Every structure is written in C-alpha cells, then in structure tokens.
Amino acid sequence: MVAVSLQRALLFAGAFARLSTAQTADPTIVTEDGAVVVADETTVAPAAEVVEIPDATEPEVLLLTNAVLANLTAHDLSDIDLFTFDEDLEAVEVTVKRDGLSKRNFRVGDCKVFPGDGGWPSRLTWKVFDLLTGGALIETVPIGAVCYPNSGVYNAAKCDNVLANWAQSSLHAADPTSVMSPIYQGETCMPQNGQSGQCALGGFPSYSVKAKSVYQIQLAVNFARNKNIRLVVHNTGHDFLGKSTGAGALSIWTHNLKDIRYVKSYSTPSYSGPVMKLGAGVQVGELYAAADKNGVTAVGGECPGVGVAGGYSAGGGHSPMSSKLGLGSDQILSIDVVLPNGRFVTASETQNKDLFWALRGGGGGTFGVVTSITVKVYPKMKFSGFTFTVLTGPDTPNSDEIFWNAMFAYWRKFPEYTAKGVYGYSMVFPRGAPGSGYVWTFNPFMVPGMSLSEFKTMVGPLLTEWTSIGLQYTPEYFEVDNFYSMWTKYFPVESVANSNMRTASRMFPDTVWANTTERDALFQEVRNIVAEGSALIQYNMNPAKREGVPDSGANTHWRNAQWFAIMGAGWAPGISTEELAANNNKITHDWMARLKAWGPGGYGNEGDVMEVNFGDAFFGTNYPRLLQIKRQIDPNDLFWAPTAVGSERWKVQGQPDWLTQQTGKLCKVSN
Ligand SMILES: Cc1cc2nc3c(=O)[nH]c(=O)nc-3n(C[C@H](O)[C@H](O)[C@H](O)COP(=O)(O)OP(=O)(O)OC[C@H]3O[C@@H](n4cnc5c(N)ncnc54)[C@H](O)[C@@H]3O)c2cc1C
Ligand SMILES: *[C@@H]1O[C@H](CO)[C@@H](O)[C@H](O)[C@H]1NC(C)=O
Ligand SMILES: *[C@@H]1O[C@H](CO)[C@@H](O)[C@H](O)[C@H]1NC(C)=O
Helix, strand or coil, X not given: CCCCCHHHHXXXXXXXXXXXXCCCCCCEEECCCCCEEECCCCCCCCCCEECCCCCCCHHHHEECCHHHHHHHCCCCCHHHHHHCCCHHHCCCCCCCCCCXXXXXXXXXXXXXXXXXXXXXXXXXXXHHHHHHCCCCEEECCCHHHHHCCCCCCCCHHHHHHHHHCCCCHHHHHCCCCCCCCHHHHCCCCCHHHCCCCCCCCCCCCCEEEECCCHHHHHHHHHHHHHHCEEEEEECCCXXXXXXXXXXXXXXXXXXXXXXXXXXXXXXECCEEEEEEEEEXXXXXXXXXXXXXXXXXXXXXXXXXXXXXXXXXXXXXXXXXXXXXXXXXXXXXXXXXXXXXXCCEEEEECCCCHHHHHXXXXXXXXXXXXXXXXXXXXXXXXXXXXEEEEEECCCCCCCCHHHHHHHHHHHHHCHHHXXXXXXXXXXXXXXXXXXCCCEEEEEEEEEEECCCHHHHHHHHHHHHHHHHHHCCCCCCXXXXXXXXXXXXXXXXXXXXXXXXXXXXEEEEEECHHHHCHHHHHHHHHHHHHHHHCCCEEEEEECCCCCCCCCCCCCCCHHHXXXXXXXXXXXXXXXXXXXXXXXXXXXXXXXXXXXXXXXXCCECCHHHCCCCCCCHHHHHHHHHHHHHHHHHHHHCCCCCECCCCCCCHHHXXXXXXXXXXXXXXXXXXXXXX
C-alpha cells in the first residue's frame, strides 16, 4: 500500500546530508548530486511497509521496520539517526531483570529540548518528519484561537461554536490538543477571553501527529527520543491532572484509531469466550454501542467520551460493572503497544509478561503508546435500580440534620451493597453559600443482573430508615433487560472544561467499616469537608480482582475499596496569587490530608496532581515493581507525565509548590 520507492528513498536519504546543518527556514532538500528540491509528497514518501500480523487491525499492518529504514539509509548518511530505533533497548522480549535498573547514566540537570533551543528541529526537519508520516503532522493552533481577533485565525462563527459547546467533551476530543482540565495548560487561550486578551500556546504541545497507522507512532517515538523532544500521548484530553498536554512537546494523537472488532470465541490461558478488540481511540459510548449491537455487555466508564483503550484502562478504570467484574484493566487479554525503543509488540499472558502486568493499571503515557487492546465481554443481562434528586437546606423539608443522617445511614450499608454487586453513583454539590443546603443526585444506584423486586428487597431497610429520619425524596425505579438502554437513559452526560477548579480523590477500604468508631469519625470528617465547600462525587463499588484474572499493576488500594470519593472545589476568577495558593493548598494539605488516615489510596485518573507520596496513593504496593519495569523499558524517560510511574525525577520549570502546570520546560531534578 504505502512503501518507499527507490527514487524517493534516494532523494530522501540525500536530505539528511544537510539536515543537521540546515539553518535555512526554506523546506528544501539538497540531494546527493547537489540538486535542490522542495521537500514534498513527490520527493519524500511515508516510511512504512505492509507487514502481515495475525489478528492485526488495519492501522496495525503499516509499520516502520528495519527494512524501511535500510532503504532510507542506503547511502550511509548519518542523519537518518533521527528516525532509527533504539538499539540499546532492542530486546524484543522485555523481561525485567530484578536486580538491575538502567544501564545508562542518568545525567543531572538535563532538560528536554525546547522551542528556541539550539537542538530544536529546524523547519526542514519538521517538514521531512511530516512527509515521512504521510502528512500527519499538525502544528498546534489552540482551540480557542478562533476567538482572538489578533491570532491570525480569528473566525466569529467558529468562535461561537467553540463557546456554545465548551462544556461538551466531544468538542475537545475532536481537537488534536484541547484538554478538559484547562488549568494545567495555563488557560492561555481560553475562548471566553478572546476579545480582551492574547492567545498563547502555554502548556499546549508544539506539534501533534494525527495517528492513523502504527508507523506514524513509531516515527514520532523515535524522532522524539533521538532529538530529546518532550513526548506527550493525547487521546481525548479527559485527563484531570494535565497528563495529556505539555509545553514544547511533540504529541501523539490517538483519537482516530477507531477500529472495533467483535470475536465470538477467543482463548488465552486464563479465559475462553467472546472478546472485542478496540483501537486506542475508541470511546466509552462507541464501545457500549458496539457491544449492544453484538448482544453483549462491555466494561467501561460512565461518561461516553472517555477513551477506553487510552487513559481509562491504563489507569485501572472503574465501571458501573466494577462490583461484579472488577476494573476495566482486569478485562484486558492482550495489548498492542509501541515501546520507547520504537518497536511494536504485543503484551499478553504469554509474551512480554512484565509489560502486560504494568500496562493494566500502571498508568497512561508511561510505558509506551498502546494502539489496541483486546477485552473480555459478557452476556447480555438485566439491570435494576433507581435515580432521584433531593434538595436540602432551610427552604426544603430536608434540614441539614435530616440530610446528613440519611447520608450516614446510606454510607453504613456500603460493604453490604457492594457484596451484592451494587454500583451507587451520586453527587453532592452545595446549592450556594454555606448553609444554603445541597443538591444530592443519584445517577444511578443500580445492580447489574438483579431484578427490580430483588433490588427493592435489598434497599428496603435503608428506605425505611430514611423515612423514619424524615428524608423527603421520590425515587424513579427502573428495570431494563440490557446495559445500553439503562446507560443511555439513567446516566448523566457530564460537563467538562471548567476553569478555576481542581479535584482530588480517596478510596475508603472495607477495614473502615470493621470499627464503628473509626467509621463514624470518617463520616463526620467527610461531612465537615463538604460543609467547608467541597463537592462530593461518590461511588459505592468494590472493584475486587475476580478469580482467574491475571495479576496486574493496577492500584492495590482499589481491591478492597467500598467507597470512592472525588472531592474538590473551585474559586472565583481573578483572585490573588496568595488566595490561589490557599485554595489549592486546602485541597491537598487540608482536605485530602485529613482523609488519608482512613483512605491512603487515591485514583490516579481522578486524583490530585499534588498528591503527597503519589506512588503509594495511586499504585499501592505495586509501585516498586512498576518503577522497576519503567526503568527497564524506558531508562531515559522518553515518556513522562505528572504523577506517572517514575515521574519524580523530572519537573516542569517555573511552577509554584502548590500546583504543577504543563507550561514550562521539562528538566531533570538534581538528586
Ligand atoms: C467527564 C469524565 C468522566 C469520567 N468517568 C470515568 C469513569 O467512569 N471511570 C473511570 O475510571 N474514569 C473516569 N474518568 C477519568 C478517566 O479515566 C481519565 O480521565 C482517563 O485518563 C481518560 O483517558 P483518555 O485517553 O480519554 O484521556 P487523555 O487525557 O487523552 O489521556 C489520559 C492519559 O492517558 C494517556 N494515554 C492516552 N492514550 C494512550 C495510549 N494509547 N497509550 C498510552 N497512553 C495513553 C495520556 O498520555 C494521559 O496520560 C472520567 C473523566 C472525565 C473528565
Ligand atoms: C525498499 O526499496 C525497494 C526498491 O524500491 C522496494 O522494492 C522495497 O519495497 C522497499 N522496501 C521497503 C521496506 O520499503
Ligand atoms: C476502634 O477504633 C477506636 C479508635 O481508633 C479504638 O479506640 C478501639 O479500640 C477500636 N475498637 C476495636 C473493637 O478495635
């Protein structure tokens, strides 16, 4: 399909005779015989060949290989090094040596190359890189730039569209670089400020590769590694910690890898049954629709836009199915991935086993670029539950005491409910100023595989208690015979991209409920923190590891969790730096600190970027082994993201100690 022709290869190879010395901004190539030609599609072809791989999806058959590189290096020109694999990391079967870490020396004080630095690629180099990727390179234009009259791309109609859809995740997911937690990008080109301000790149990457085939990812990995450019992996931009953006980076955009394949019978040493193979860009809603079409139930998150094979399952992934089926990452049977050395491999129970262990829960943007995952799917089943919304406060029948007593009664039952497979998802937001009450919404409280009459029997004692406490509420019950219609009808579509806010999270284990004194003290502490202004987005679920699921690097704190709580707050725009620091410090060093005695774990995908001792909180007892695997396969930290495994030895420059944004140069810390 796409191969490098001899003639093009000659021209291309010639290009590298001059690439490293080319100071001109003119994207021309000097060929072997001294002729000057423009670098374009007729002179440089995509660097890929078709490779036969069993079970591969369409994008996975176009690869960068030694043979492709050999064609490009036929004339022994050294600058082709820009795109070569890392020979020191050539081991195809990655097996971690328990005793040794990196064989390379870790030099203190180095930084990734930054725009404006001498080592930053010339315009010609970027152009040739673009041509080798088949024209997949995109120079970043921030999503908000269309709202800035002096940006050069001002467009009133497009700006209106961006503003009108700003809170919808689909707007951001369709853009190569937009992120749904703009705080980490530095909010330097918010469309809302278009009329008055300047649009700057801030923490956005310099370039993205719009990946549609694996060879493009391999080229980007090799190029970034060989040129010491910061590398970012970006899928939908849902990340809550700024992990899918970074100043001065080359970003690999995986959103367009959309293949979905259903396979009725598939077997591995631990499983035999139906599976789905999902490209890296498949989103939760697409997975659920495809599962429904094939008459099966899949495990994913609650929000339609989250990337299933991206950050979601890389970070563990909790699901409406979690109390029955465990984490999203527990469903994975096989993973295709481009490693830091540029090679494309499969990790499974039978090959690259350490990597297979680490990639299931060890975090996104850390061990390589996942191109697809193969996951278990389950028979169609019924779902029962209810939703309701209650208002509390002085102007309602639900006083503060009634509300909190009802909440405590509910929390007391958590272990009993998860044992029955419950997924209880509800949110508590302040209605206004302190004292004005709350809005408490269930969306939903439900159990997979349970009939409505069984569900009513299960919740009966709680509802009796609520009535005697005096809670006034009107539940809407449901029973449906499949996941998809339950999910489309009873789950909310969440709004995103709020500015001036931050979230953090804790997981509370079953041991809390073993001692009623400690349990009640926790309940009171959560109540106090909510009264101090925190939101509470809570999940009653227990993603224990089911029998037969191979061990994985997923956060061990998940396994006995009964209650997962996301907390956090916002602040008014334009407040002073001191007030900003106080607001941010309150979340990390006051609220989260107070809850850590009960819940040492937090969820790295929905966690606090400033989490103290994040290794233990986000990965539990798996952290040391994850770190060892990271050092083995990526000894020089090509992949880096805030709070990712091994991220401790780098820092984004110019950050206060109360918030890490992605707006500066990335440098090693000296220790
Ligand atoms: C509205 C909303 C609802 C959510 N609901 C849930 C939920 O129900 N359950 C749950 O568990 N989580 C949920 N999350 C959190 C979600 O799991 C994380 O935000 C997750 O990281 C999103 O992954 P992504 O690929 O879509 O996003 P991105 O921001 O694009 O990527 C997230 C991280 O994964 C890395 N990454 C992405 N793709 C790849 C790849 N192919 N290879 C390697 N690394 C990759 C990125 O580098 C980054 O570090 C929700 C988040 C939001 C904003
Ligand atoms: C290398 O070049 C030869 C000659 O043009 C061509 O036939 C072959 O397909 C190329 N191989 C690859 C892997 O691109
Ligand atoms: C429960 O916890 C409290 C406070 O930590 C402690 O004093 C008490 O001994 C514990 N009770 C039991 C039965 O362990």
